[in-house]
Amino acid sequence: AQTVTQSQPEMSVQEAETVTLSCTYDTSENNYYLFWYKQPPSRQMILVIRQEAYKQQNATENRFSVNFQKAAKSFSLKISDSQLGDTAMYFCAFMSRPGGSQGNLIFGKGTKLSVKP
């Protein structure tokens, strides 16, 4: 069974600085998707970024980028120029991509990020 581990329960960063959130996963599959979701105090789950395992290029979305290391099964999220609105819980998630997959997301326990002014 796949598992997702986020080893940093809480992190803090000063506004405008850069922070990296860690995520490791365990799977025997070769094709899959990885996601980072943001959950602000409103509890809404918001997609931050998505990576397809067969793509070697790391995904980027504006100030958010990932460092995807397939061999090491590592998928870290880098937030540049941190803003107060980035304060939230961040969840790393794994999705299998075999034929006929139901698309079940496996979530880590989350990292609580606080951006300080």
Next chain:
Amino acid sequence: NAGVTQTPKFRILKIGQSMTLQCAQDMNHNYMYWYRQDPGMGLKLIYYSVGAGITDKGEVPNGYNVSRSTTEYFPLRLELAAPSQTSVYFCASSPSGQETQYFGPGTRLLVL
């Protein structure tokens, strides 16, 4: 475009009561999901559906039932509520099983 909507936002139930959590999406997505999020934890899959009339169990289905009579709606039924079902429930949808899931705002349920 409303996306995924859930009602109610918050509910208190007494032990043994039943209720239905409502979920609707207006994106014509085939796949819909129900997750629960316990305090300090990530989300876990309860049930999912790959289309109208087709549902299947996820990781934590005990104590719940679902139905999917139309593409738009995917209600989650709690029978005989127990304190262990105190959680935040999220509904999500996606066009297929290999694409990004879009989440509703969640329903917070407290069973006392």
